[in-house]
Amino acid sequence: MKKLLTVSAAMILAAGAALADGDHAMSVGTVTKIDTKWNKVTIDHGPLENLDMPAMKMVFEMADPTMLDGLNEGAKITFLAERVNGKLTVTELSK
Numbered sequence: 001m002k003k004l005l006t007v008s009a010a011m012i013l014a015a016g017a018a019l020a021d022g023d024h025a026m027s028v029g030t031v032t033k034i035d036t037k038w039n040k041v042t043i044d045h046g047p048l049e050n051l052d053m054p055a056m057k058m059v060f061e062m063a064d065p066t067m068l069d070g071l072n073e074g075a076k077i078t079f080l081a082e083r084v085n086g087k088l089t090v091t092e093l094s095k
Helices: 002-022
Strands: 027-035 040-045 056-062 076-084 087-094
Touching: 040 076
Parallel strands: 056 087
Antiparallel strands: 027 040, 027 076, 040 056, 076 087
16 A cells, blocks of 8 residues: 555656646747848847746747747747757747
């Protein structure tokens, strides 16, 4: 019985960790430059909690080029950045 409870507790903890890994807080930033040729955007942003990065201004690739549609320099956005193939990439964007 004790072994069963230990295994059950381990499974619950693992499931909780998996959910936490997929539940990332969105970050807030201001678009300062858009490069449609290279599918990149420069964002002056607050902390990126999921990447453990402080606030700064940096260049990101866009996961989907259509995310640039209707985006303007100076726009206030919320976004999720993740490492995709070793590159910092905006994977979700809300204008």
